[in-house]
Amino acid sequence: MDDVLKRPAVLEGDSLLARLGLTTLDRPTLLAACLAALVAFTLLNAAAAYWGSRFLGGVGERVTAAIRAEVFTHLQRLSLSFHDRQRLGDLLTRTTTDVDYVQGLLVSVLSVLVPNALVLGFITTICFVVDPAFAFIALAVAPLLFATVVFYRRRIKAASRAARSMDSDIASTVSETFSSVRVMQSYNTESRHEAGFRHRNLARMDAGLRVVRLQSALSPLVDVIIAGGTVLVLWVGAQRVLAGTMSLGLMLVFLAYLKALYDPMKALAKLTTIISRGQASAERLSEILDTAPLVVDRPSARPAPALTGAVELRGVGFGYSPDSTVLSGIDLYAAPGEMVAITGPTGAGKSSIISLIPRLYDVTQGAVLLDGVDVRDLQLATVRSQVSLVLQDAVLFGGTIFDNIAYGADGATRQQVIAAARAAHVDEFVRALPLGYDTPVAERGVSLSGGQRQRIAIARALVRDTPIVILDEPTSGLDAISEQYVMRGLDRLMAGRTVFVIAHRLATLRRADRIYVVDHGRIVESGRHADLIRAGGLYSRLDYLQHVTPNEARSSLRVLPTGREASA
Numbered sequence: 001m002d003d004v005l006k007r008p009a010v011l012e013g014d015s016l017l018a019r020l021g022l023t024t025l026d027r028p029t030l031l032a033a034c035l036a037a038l039v040a041f042t043l044l045n046a047a048a049a050y051w052g053s054r055f056l057g058g059v060g061e062r063v064t065a066a067i068r069a070e071v072f073t074h075l076q077r078l079s080l081s082f083h084d085r086q087r088l089g090d091l092l093t094r095t096t097t098d099v100d101y102v103q104g105l106l107v108s109v110l111s112v113l114v115p116n117a118l119v120l121g122f123i124t125t126i127c128f129v130v131d132p133a134f135a136f137i138a139l140a141v142a143p144l145l146f147a148t149v150v151f152y153r154r155r156i157k158a159a160s161r162a163a164r165s166m167d168s169d170i171a172s173t174v175s176e177t178f179s180s181v182r183v184m185q186s187y188n189t190e191s192r193h194e195a196g197f198r199h200r201n202l203a204r205m206d207a208g209l210r211v212v213r214l215q216s217a218l219s220p221l222v223d224v225i226i227a228g229g230t231v232l233v234l235w236v237g238a239q240r241v242l243a244g245t246m247s248l249g250l251m252l253v254f255l256a257y258l259k260a261l262y263d264p265m266k267a268l269a270k271l272t273t274i275i276s277r278g279q280a281s282a283e284r285l286s287e288i289l290d291t292a293p294l295v296v297d298r299p300s301a302r303p304a305p306a307l308t309g310a311v312e313l314r315g316v317g318f319g320y321s322p323d324s325t326v327l328s329g330i331d332l333y334a335a336p337g338e339m340v341a342i343t344g345p346t347g348a349g350k351s352s353i354i355s356l357i358p359r360l361y362d363v364t365q366g367a368v369l370l371d372g373v374d375v376r377d378l379q380l381a382t383v384r385s386q387v388s389l390v391l392q393d394a395v396l397f398g399g400t401i402f403d404n405i406a407y408g409a410d411g412a413t414r415q416q417v418i419a420a421a422r423a424a425h426v427d428e429f430v431r432a433l434p435l436g437y438d439t440p441v442a443e444r445g446v447s448l449s450g451g452q453r454q455r456i457a458i459a460r461a462l463v464r465d466t467p468i469v470i471l472d473e474p475t476s477g478l479d480a481i482s483e484q485y486v487m488r489g490l491d492r493l494m495a496g497r498t499v500f501v502i503a504h505r506l507a508t509l510r511r512a513d514r515i516y517v518v519d520h521g522r523i524v525e526s527g528r529h530a531d532l533i534r535a536g537g538l539y540s541r542l543d544y545l546q547h548v549t550p551n552e553a554r555s556s557l558r559v560l561p562t563g564r565e566a567s568a
């Protein structure tokens, strides 16, 4: 300004141009050089901005994909005891939107915070070099700005966390409602679900509004504080120009620097919302990543050999939480190839017992032994690959019928899958479908009947060809004809394997090599059907319930030692 525009030119000895050795240039050349430099810097800046944004955006996407994969993988590894306490919607929001917010945080840290912090440092240095006193005045607002940002950051983070947890609540409500849409519609309870949803939705809106209020207050507040700084600089600058202690050019340049100084400050202060929200989400993700799986391989665990199928529970105690006892003193044995039935009143602990065999949970006392070796001394994956589970309600996944049968057996050939399907009586109904085994199954298998789903589940277990098979009331929800088919499939599945079956049906119990009767988390009787009937204990009373009318059954419930409804 001073060197080009001021008349007469004042090319002072210590001016920037003098230091650069440019004092010999005439004014038009100097002007042209300055403008050329301006254009060159703008182009350089544009190129840097383009590559910077491409690079940082790419880094953001890659890091986010890595975080999402890490969270998903970790969630899969977490033990059932963790998942028992979780709501699906919460896990959904954490793996999707929370990861997105962390991406927002990362990208803004890289693309806004880092460059602006650098610019800020650079301009501050220049200001101090040009005029230290003036620089101090310009930075006078910085502490106030800092205090404001700190004040709001804490509040926005807390509010964002609350909003995120309500997002989880909403997602859980949606997933629970629509996974039970049949029950809801048939019980005509839509309005109840709607009211619950509306309540949560409003709570989420309130939490969101709180974030908006804080965010809305912060931005203008930052502008006002910064305007205060500008006023201060103008005031002092004008006084100094009038007093002749500062050139007008220097003051104008200082005002330009001031903009360059305040713009990054503004950008950083306004980043508070994105950073606070991202931090809240990052904390939610680290809660998952910091949770260690409870059921893990011991360092000394060795791969399980091919098991013969001898299973023993020796003095087993178990609870789902440290302060609960669900099973105690369980002693149970199955020789290779034996069929062992577990029966007893509802809530007695039958499902808990069988879940200990593939080590879905760890015992709290005693041990589960496979072929005489503590299951905790064997590598988890090698144990689970030798145990197949067929549950009461078959779970199917999105994919074709073929995929669903081959689900647990990596590398199963088409012939193996079809052979298993034949044995499990899946082939009969699959052949009638236009696409056969390539028929897509809707999510959770809703397009198939209960019996068909169960037969697919049996075929899935057959393909795995494991020495140990666990059946949790596999025919309980089926009609007589479906049950016949499923039973025939089960016969194939059980042949030559060690089978644990939770059963209440006489037909199954009669066939068992041994029946364990569980009550209140203890084994109260064991033996063959005929022996147990003869013994006249709980089993005989449970069995009796299967032959009486509902009224008689109801009155007999009162004489059950458990005092609870018998699952029969």
Ligand SMILES: Nc1ncnc2c1ncn2[C@@H]1O[C@H](COP(=O)(O)OP(=O)(O)OP(=O)(O)O)[C@@H](O)[C@H]1O
Binding pocket: 084, 320, 326, 344, 345, 346, 347, 348, 349, 350, 351, 352, 353, 567
């Ligand atoms: N995941 C879990 N977390 C906490 N407690 C559980 C869990 N699963 C079962 N329980 C509790 O453990 C006890 C035994 O349950 P379990 O499911 O083993 O009984 P069950 O005999 O299989 O019952 P049912 O015949 O009704 O299926 C019950 O009191 C039950 O409330």
